[in-house]
Amino acid sequence: MTPPGAGPARAGRRPLFRMLNGMRERETGGAALRGDCESCFGLCCVALPFRRSADFAVDKDAGTPCGNLGEDNRCGIHTRLRSEGFTGCTVYDCFGAGQRVSQVTFGGQDWRTGPPGQARRMVEAFPVVRQLHELLWYLTEALTLPAARPVHADLRRLLAETERLAAGTPEELAALDVAAHRQRVNVLLLRTSELMRAGTRGKKKNRRGADLMGARLKGADLRGADLRGAYLIAADLTGADLRGADLIGADLRDADLTDADLTGAFFLTQPQLTAARGSTGTTLPASLSRPAHWTTGL
Ligand code: SF4
Numbered sequence: 150m151t152p153p154g155a156g157p158a159r160a161g162r163r164p165l166f167r168m169l170n171g172m173r174e175r176e177t178g179g180a181a182l183r184g185d186c187e188s189c190f191g192l193c194c195v196a197l198p199f200r201r202s203a204d205f206a207v208d209k210d211a212g213t214p215c216g217n218l219g220e221d222n223r224c225g226i227h228t229r230l231r232s233e234g235f236t237g238c239t240v241y242d243c244f245g246a247g248q249r250v251s252q253v254t255f256g257g258q259d260w261r262t263g264p265p266g267q268a269r270r271m272v273e274a275f276p277v278v279r280q281l282h283e284l285l286w287y288l289t290e291a292l293t294l295p296a297a298r299p300v301h302a303d304l305r306r307l308l309a310e311t312e313r314l315a316a317g318t319p320e321e322l323a324a325l326d327v328a329a330h331r332q333r334v335n336v337l338l339l340r341t342s343e344l345m346r347a348g349t350r351g352k353k354k355n356r357r358g359a360d361l362m363g364a365r366l367k368g369a370d371l372r373g374a375d376l377r378g379a380y381l382i383a384a385d386l387t388g389a390d391l392r393g394a395d396l397i398g399a400d401l402r403d404a405d406l407t408d409a410d411l412t413g414a415f416f417l418t419q420p421q422l423t424a425a426r427g428s429t430g431t432t433l434p435a436s437l438s439r440p441a442h443w444t445t446g447l
Pocket of ligand 1: 193194215216217218219223224225226227235238
């Protein structure tokens with residue numbers, strides 16, 4: 150469900166914090182579901198790999214600290230990420246996994262100064278918790294959707310279980326089959342999607358996983374569409390009607406959402422939105438914020 154373009158890159162401490170600071174906070178079981186870089190030891194800048202591409206200027210292996218990460222866990226180029234070729238860093242969010250692993254799982258002990266083996270264990274735990282927190286985000290959202298009421302009890306059960314798993318010890322996290330848990334959650338999110346989209350009148354388009362890269366969808370009627378995992382990279386969605394569409398995992402990098410209507414679109418995350426282009430005329434779901442670069446161009 151992670152948008153292909155959103156990982157495995159990591160965002161910079163300051164820029165990420167700044168760009169997401171307008172994002173409405175979703176909390177469940179005490180876990181904040183957005184990155185709080187001030188409470189994290191720069192884990193995404195260490196744990197995640199990236200490859201030289203349009204999103205990253207250099208190669209970096211998993212577990213290797215980024216060359217731009219300072220001893221104070223701040224990004225040395227945070228004001229220039231886009232101009233220096235690290236756009237991928239500006240659109241990443243850990244959904245709060247960084248502060249949980251730093252402050253809870255490892256009790257506030259920095260990977261630099263912890264006992265032997267701690268850095269490796271933190272690097273291993275971070276992506277697992279990140280996936281669990283992403284699931285918490287979706288489950289929490291699903292519980293806000295009135296049409297999903299028939300599955301609310303099941304959603305609550307899986308929410309509690311996911312929260313329990315995310316609170317596991319490093320050893321428990323290492324042993325967790327997170328892919329299997331994702332699959333269980335996904336079944337319920339699919340059912341939620343069906344219930345939600347059933348409320349949209351007319352024929353609903355099914356574009357699940359479709360290759361729509363660069364597609365000309367200007368003004369398209371995509372109300373209630375299934376766009377799960379669709380590749381919409383650089384698609385022209387200007388003026389498109391995406392009301393009530395399921396956008397879970399859709400890759401919206403460089404997609405043009407100028408004047409598009411996303412009212413009631415669901416399972417859309419801030420990183421997906423930040424990776425796209427848009428305008429003041431784009432209508433957003435209530436839980437998301439307009440990315441700063443849509444208006445400033447920076
Ligand atoms: S450039 Fe490096 S240090 Fe800066 S945000 Fe990206 S991964 Fe982190």
